[in-house]
Amino acid sequence: MVEIAEGCALAGLPPMVRLVVQGRPAALDAAAASLGLDAPPPMLRVASGVGGSALRLGPFELLILPTLEGRAGLDAALAPVPHSLVEVSDRNVGFLLEGARAADILAGLCPLDFALSSFPVGMVTRTLLDKAGAMIWRTDAHSFHVEVWRSFGPYVEAQMREVAKGISFSLLTV
């Protein structure tokens, strides 16, 4: 973790397996069941089971961050139903943004409301961070999992540091 502003730290996440499942409700049900969930999470929510986490990014789409065992069970669970299963592990890079001012950093790059009441813990959505498409998942009140396409990584990191610089400046006492 690197502190980019007072009360806000940024870290790159280690490589992880990411899978996109697309299909009708039966396919999403099967994917959720294979992770140990009763049902797929509702729109823009995350559910975590023993086999990993399922992130509901669209009405017919789940992003799955499986554990090693969860990955193995997914193919078998989806085999009987029509579906699309694409591995996008290498397409994305993840960042972990933590601290009391983490929401302020994101708010500097994105028009979404990051108040806890409108963007609660366990909410996930795709949106824009400045000009780059990004996925934002609130894992805790002061902790965000941010994912962007790999080639946008350095750009988004630079933009977050730029906002952090502004926040640091605004906190200066003269």
Added chain:
Amino acid sequence: MLLIDCPYCGPRAEIEFAYGGEAHIARPAADVSEVEWSAFLYLRDNTKGVLAERWRHSHGCGRFFNALRDTRTDQFHAFYEIGTPRPDMGGAV
């Protein structure tokens, strides 16, 4: 900036969306005349008033949906899913 109410994600800023042109244009059968085909491809109503149009939440859920927008004021009247009929606004608009 327009505030667009995606039927799947809720209200979002316009920059997350891509415009998709006029909605409810049925694709004709493959054996129609060239005149009818070119009308399907190119001829639009250019409505002044309430227009049914397609939008795509390209930086969000990725889905297409339809909206009723007044082209004179940019005010949205309704948002509805693809495949559902145009809502009847009655005398409201």
